[in-house]
Amino acid sequence: STGASEDPSVTLFREYLRIDTVHPKPDYLGLACQKVEVCQGRVVLILTWQGTNPRLRSVLLNSHTDVVPVFEEHWTYPPFEAVKDSQGNIYARGAQDMKCVSIQYLEAIRRLKAEGKCFARTIHLTFVPDEEVGGHKGMEMFVQRPEFRALNVGFALDEGLASPSDTFSVFYGEKSPWWIKVKCAGSPGHGSRFISNTAAEKMHKVITSFLAFRESEKQRLKSDSSLTLGDVTSLNLTMLEGGVSFNVVPSEMAASFDIRIPPTVDLKAFEEQVAAWCRGAGDGVTYEFHQKCMDQHVTSTEESDPWWKAFSGVCRDMKLQLKLEIFPAATDSRYIRAAGHPAIGFSPMNCTPVLLHDHNEFLNEQVFLRGIDIYARLLPALASVPPLPAEG
Structure with missing residues (x-):
């Protein structure tokens, strides 16, 4: 045209x-x-x-x-x-x-x-x-x-968000983004020896615990067709730091995780889980937040809510199929x-x-x-x- x-x-x-x-x-x-x-x-x-x-x-x-x-x-x-x-x-x-x-x-x-x-x-x-x-x-x-x-x-x-099907996506809440940096301190030494209690061994345990949880949430999403990405906790290892030289066992390593938690999850219990993973990896394992969103407000989608009633009523009149979801990002x-x-x-x-x-x-x-x-x-x-x- x-x-x-x-x-x-x-x-x-x-x-x-x-x-x-x-x-x-x-x-x-x-x-x-x-x-x-x-x-x-x-x-x-x-x-x-x-x-x-x-x-x-x-x-x-x-x-x-x-x-x-x-x-x-x-x-x-x-x-x-x-x-x-x-x-x-x-x-x-x-x-x-x-x-x-x-x-x-x-x-x-x-x-x-x-x-x-x-x-x-x-x-x-x-x-x-x-x-x-x-x-x-x-x-x-x-x-x-x-x-x-x-x-x-x-x-x-x-x-x-756009929707590939003929339904329209409507988001009434969002995940809480948590950015957590886990630091592992351990014994340093020469790269030729079996040093015990190293930062790397602790880091291995931390990563294993975090990524096992990631896998379980991924499987939960996959196995239940009623769930969307907004309903499960996403977790990704996004940064790894540590080490000074090929032949030096480092005294500290750090891993950063991007975690997005749905509003249905008890945040206090989730942090206790994170703390337990860190404790389980050994002594000298600490975590700090670079972002810790605690707000879990969701917007009512009950027909008794006057705002939602107005919004959904128009969509019904226009025959728009709605899919109600938690927004997967922010x-x-x-x-x-x-x-x-x-x-x-x-x-x-x-x-x-x-x-x-x-x-x-x-x-x-x-x-x-x-x-x-x-x-x-x-x-x-x-x-x-x-x-x-x-x-x-």
Whole structure:
């Protein structure tokens, strides 16, 4: 198809994908605009569509503007040109994660405003930096600020994942990431002798215990088709350090593990298990946390919950099949939930391979346009949720 016949929403999406990545400037919607510098050089952009009853809690539409790096030699098309092939697939870094959602929010609001609609609840859009490196200089700082509290959030939407089948993935919680470094101290000596009580022997035991647990969780996932990656604890050995020379038995070695724990797991009991593995490896084995997320908030998906009822009702009306899951990695939703607000992770991309952070990330223009239709139905339902008991 020629550019001339392209849907303007798709054109805007492709323009945004070509920005490598600075903030969008979508001031054309006539929305109130506020910029908050959460720390040096990190700006959150807030666009606000005022509701008719501003005392009610608002609906927050969050998206992040940053994208992960690319290895260009693995891409069929340049990753920042948003090339569209003959099937209507748009190739670019950020096509799925998550510039599509930013533009879908905006285009849904543009459509609703053009139809003269207005709703009781205020809708805020936040465009945040830093999500791909942990959100520490983005959403994590933003939720602490008075500007965030002033948004008076009742319910938030944030990113989900594509789904290869015709169902849509909906995420109501996230795993707690734990990054643990285990240090083993032992007797040093010459590389030609059988030194006893070495750091390496202890490290061997540590790694064996940790990886045996990894294998058992992997098998548990494999053997039960009702489980998803979000339901089991993932564990990976990601760094190994130690040693000074071929002929010197080192006095210390260290191993680092990336562990992601579902909200159903008792974190205190899990840490006791880690401590037991370390004790079992011998004396002088210690562990330290480089990240220890303890928040296990999940968002209600009970039909009695007014927010979920509004969200799921629209999906039922539109005959969208939902698959409810725990998010296997981490998004900014965790900071929103930890601040006490319900949040749902949802990127309306079905029949689409999951390619976030991958080479040749793409989204089909029809799937993208269908997403705008979905948001154009979701937003009125969420912004019209009747006053909750707490809102009088």
